[in-house]
Amino acid sequence: MAHLLGADRVHLTLGTRTLLDHVSLGVDDGQRIGVVGPNGAGKSTLLRVLAGVQPPDDGRVTRAGGTRVALLDQRDELGSGTVLDAVHGSADAHEWASDARVRAVHAGLLADVELDADLATLSGGQRRRVALAALLVRDDEVLVLDEPTNHLDVEGVAWLAGYLVERYARSSGALVVVTHDRWFLDAVCTRTWEVHDGVVDQYEGGYAAYVLARAERAQHAATTEAKRQNLLRKELAWLRRGAPARTSKPRFRLDAAAALIADEPPPRDSLELARTATARLGKDVLDLEDVTYTLPDGRSLLQDVTWRLGPGDRYGLVGVNGAGKSTLLRLLTGRATPTTGRVRRGKTVRVAELRQDVEDLDEVADLHVVxxxxxxxxxxxxxxxxxxxxxxxERLGFTRERSRTLVRDLSGGERRRLQLLRLLVGEPNVLLLDEPTNDLDTDTLAAVEDLLDGWPGTLVVVSHDRYLLERVCDRQVALLGDGALRDLPGGVEEYLALRATTAPTAMAQVGSAAAPVPVAPPTDGPSAAEVRAARKEVARIERRLEKIAALEAGLHDRMAAQATDHAAVTALDAELRALAAERDELEAAWLEAAETAG
Known part of the structure; x- marks a missing residue:
C-alpha cells in the first residue's frame, strides 16, 4: 500500500500537559483508521496536527507528493452564504449534478436542507451536516473527520458508514476518524489508534478487535488494574454474545476471545432485575393510552399511541428528527400533556430524566464532584x-483528583457523567435518558453501561448510538414520523429497513453499513478447485498462527522471568516483534483466503 501521510516523532505540549510525546505513525492508501481515547487525551489535537492545521512543537508531519488532506473540525467554520456556496463554492451545477457520488451525498446528508438557504438560518445539526457534505464531495486523498456522527440520527450514521466503506474499499485514499460511536467504528474502521498519556497505541481491526486486543495485552502484562480488566472482559463478553459478525478477525482470534470470557457471566441477569423492579415498582408503571399530541400548527406528532411500560422493561427509542422522541419523554415525565388520551402512572413511580442540556448543574457549580x-x-x-x-x-471514571474538582471547572463529558450520577443516587425507579452518549469517550460509555447493567428499574433510552441501544436495552421501538409508535422485534436493523422503504431517496444510494450496495455487478465466484485450495490455505495459516500464539506466550513468560536482564529482554522483545510482523502478514493472508473459501 502506498504511504500517504505520516507523523515523525511529533511532540506537542499544551500548557503543562504533554498531549503527544514524540509520536510516530503513518497513514497508507486504503486504510480506515478509528481514533479513540479518554476525553482530553489529545485525539482532536492529533487530527489537527496530521491535517497541518496545528504545527507540532517538535518533529514533523510528512505527506506523499501532492497528497491533499481535508479536515472536519468540531468547530463551526462555515462562515456566511448559502448551502450551495458552502458545499460547491462557485462551481456550476452541471459540474457536480451529473456525479453519482455527489448526488448520494446530497441525498444522505442534505435531503431536508434547501440548497439556496442562508447558512445563518440553519440549525446547529444542519450546519454540521453541510460542513460534512462539503468535504465528502471533494476528491482529497486523506479525509480526517472529528466526531462526524454528532447531530446524525441512527439512519444518518448508517448512511455515512456505508458511504465511507464504499468510498475507501478500493485503496482510493484513506480515512482517519475520531468518534465515540462504537458501532460506527466497527462498521467502518480497519485499524484503531488509542491516544493516551502522550502516546498512540495501534491495533488491527475495528472496535471489537480493539477491545479483544486490549484484554489480551492486559492479561499478558499481568496488570494490576483489576477493575479495568473486569470492565474490558465484560464488554468483550457482550461483543461476543451480541449481534453476530462484530469482528472480522479469524476464527483463532474468536477462540482467544472465548477463552478470555469463558467464566464471564452475561452483562445482566434480566430475570433477577425484573424481580427486583417488580418489588420496587409494583405491576403498574407508565401507560400511554390512545395518546394523541398535536402541535400548535395542527400537525400530530403522536396519533392514538398506546404504550405500556412494565417493571424492569428496558426500551430503546429511535426515530427520524422531529418525529416526537423528546415529546414522548416529556409525556412520560408529566412535563407535557396529551391533546387527547391519557398517561397513567403507578403510585410508586419515581421518574428521573437525563436531558440533553447540562444547565441543571449550575446550582452546584461551586461544589466539588463528590x-x-x-x-x-x-x-x-x-x-x-x-x-x-x-x-x-470513581466507578464512572473520576480520578481522586478530578473528584475534588469544582463542578464549574469540569469538561463537557465530565458534566454529563455527573448529571447521570446525581440522577442515579436519587434512586428513581424509572429512568429516561435523552442522548446520554453526548461528549462521552468509549471507556466512559462502557462504564456507564456497566452501571446500568445492575440498575433494577424501567429504562427508556433515546439515542442515535446504535451500540448503546443494543447493549443496554432489551427491546427497541420507533417513531417513523407518521404518528405511530412501532415495535421493532428486529432492532435497529429492522428500523433501517423500514426507513429504506419509507424514505427510499435517502437510503437508496448506500444500503446497510455492514454490507454496502455495490456499484458494479458482481463477478463470477471462484471455481471449486480454487475454493478447495483456499480452504487448505486457511487451515495451514491457522495452524501456524496457533503456534505463533504459543511462542508469544512463552516469550512473555521468559521476559517476566528475566525482567532485570536488560540484554535478554531486548533480545526477547526483538523475537516478539518478528512474530508480530509474521502474524500480521498471516492474518491478511487468512482474510483473503477465507473470502475465497466462503
Whole structure:
C-alpha cells in the first residue's frame, strides 16, 4: 500500500500537559483508521496536527507528493452564504449534478436542507451536516473527520458508514476518524489508534478487535488494574454474545476471545432485575393510552399511541428528527400533556430524566464532584452492592483528583457523567435518558453501561448510538414520523429497513453499513478447485498462527522471568516483534483466503 501521510516523532505540549510525546505513525492508501481515547487525551489535537492545521512543537508531519488532506473540525467554520456556496463554492451545477457520488451525498446528508438557504438560518445539526457534505464531495486523498456522527440520527450514521466503506474499499485514499460511536467504528474502521498519556497505541481491526486486543495485552502484562480488566472482559463478553459478525478477525482470534470470557457471566441477569423492579415498582408503571399530541400548527406528532411500560422493561427509542422522541419523554415525565388520551402512572413511580442540556448543574457549580453527588444522596445500592458517593464517582471514571474538582471547572463529558450520577443516587425507579452518549469517550460509555447493567428499574433510552441501544436495552421501538409508535422485534436493523422503504431517496444510494450496495455487478465466484485450495490455505495459516500464539506466550513468560536482564529482554522483545510482523502478514493472508473459501 502506498504511504500517504505520516507523523515523525511529533511532540506537542499544551500548557503543562504533554498531549503527544514524540509520536510516530503513518497513514497508507486504503486504510480506515478509528481514533479513540479518554476525553482530553489529545485525539482532536492529533487530527489537527496530521491535517497541518496545528504545527507540532517538535518533529514533523510528512505527506506523499501532492497528497491533499481535508479536515472536519468540531468547530463551526462555515462562515456566511448559502448551502450551495458552502458545499460547491462557485462551481456550476452541471459540474457536480451529473456525479453519482455527489448526488448520494446530497441525498444522505442534505435531503431536508434547501440548497439556496442562508447558512445563518440553519440549525446547529444542519450546519454540521453541510460542513460534512462539503468535504465528502471533494476528491482529497486523506479525509480526517472529528466526531462526524454528532447531530446524525441512527439512519444518518448508517448512511455515512456505508458511504465511507464504499468510498475507501478500493485503496482510493484513506480515512482517519475520531468518534465515540462504537458501532460506527466497527462498521467502518480497519485499524484503531488509542491516544493516551502522550502516546498512540495501534491495533488491527475495528472496535471489537480493539477491545479483544486490549484484554489480551492486559492479561499478558499481568496488570494490576483489576477493575479495568473486569470492565474490558465484560464488554468483550457482550461483543461476543451480541449481534453476530462484530469482528472480522479469524476464527483463532474468536477462540482467544472465548477463552478470555469463558467464566464471564452475561452483562445482566434480566430475570433477577425484573424481580427486583417488580418489588420496587409494583405491576403498574407508565401507560400511554390512545395518546394523541398535536402541535400548535395542527400537525400530530403522536396519533392514538398506546404504550405500556412494565417493571424492569428496558426500551430503546429511535426515530427520524422531529418525529416526537423528546415529546414522548416529556409525556412520560408529566412535563407535557396529551391533546387527547391519557398517561397513567403507578403510585410508586419515581421518574428521573437525563436531558440533553447540562444547565441543571449550575446550582452546584461551586461544589466539588463528590459533594454535588452527596447533596442528592450519600449511598446507593446497585447490583446488590452498596456504593458510597465517592465509590460511585470513581466507578464512572473520576480520578481522586478530578473528584475534588469544582463542578464549574469540569469538561463537557465530565458534566454529563455527573448529571447521570446525581440522577442515579436519587434512586428513581424509572429512568429516561435523552442522548446520554453526548461528549462521552468509549471507556466512559462502557462504564456507564456497566452501571446500568445492575440498575433494577424501567429504562427508556433515546439515542442515535446504535451500540448503546443494543447493549443496554432489551427491546427497541420507533417513531417513523407518521404518528405511530412501532415495535421493532428486529432492532435497529429492522428500523433501517423500514426507513429504506419509507424514505427510499435517502437510503437508496448506500444500503446497510455492514454490507454496502455495490456499484458494479458482481463477478463470477471462484471455481471449486480454487475454493478447495483456499480452504487448505486457511487451515495451514491457522495452524501456524496457533503456534505463533504459543511462542508469544512463552516469550512473555521468559521476559517476566528475566525482567532485570536488560540484554535478554531486548533480545526477547526483538523475537516478539518478528512474530508480530509474521502474524500480521498471516492474518491478511487468512482474510483473503477465507473470502475465497466462503
Amino acid at each position: 459533594a454535588a453527588v452527596e447533596r442528592e444522596r450519600g449511598t446507593i445500592v446497585i447490583g446488590g452492592k452498596e456504593l458510597t458517593a465517592a465509590q460511585l464517582v
